[in-house]
Amino acid sequence: MTSKRKFLTLDERVKVISMLKKGHSCRRVASDLGVGKTQIQNILKRKREILDEFEGNVNSESKHPKCESDYASVNELVQK
Numbered sequence: 001m002t003s004k005r006k007f008l009t010l011d012e013r014v015k016v017i018s019m020l021k022k023g024h025s026c027r028r029v030a031s032d033l034g035v036g037k038t039q040i041q042n043i044l045k046r047k048r049e050i051l052d053e054f055e056g057n058v059n060s061e062s063k064h065p066k067c068e069s070d071y072a073s074v075n076e077l078v079q080k
Contacts, residue, residue: 006035008043013050016043 008016012033019029026040033040043050 006033008033008035008039010050010054013043014054016040017047017050020044 016029016033019032020026020040024032026037026044030037030040
């Protein structure tokens, strides 16, 4: 059984932000992209974080943001 949930890529999330800036409602944007209204509202809450990722040239095809572990510095030292 496959998941019904649709994950938006970074490009799609930036597109959502631009559509909301143009005055589209959350419901309209959600129906256009085939996702729930709550997902659009969460993107709006994280707007600054999403735009920072986009400007930082993070992989725009990624559907899940990269989470840094608590031990990233240790991992980096071990890999050297």
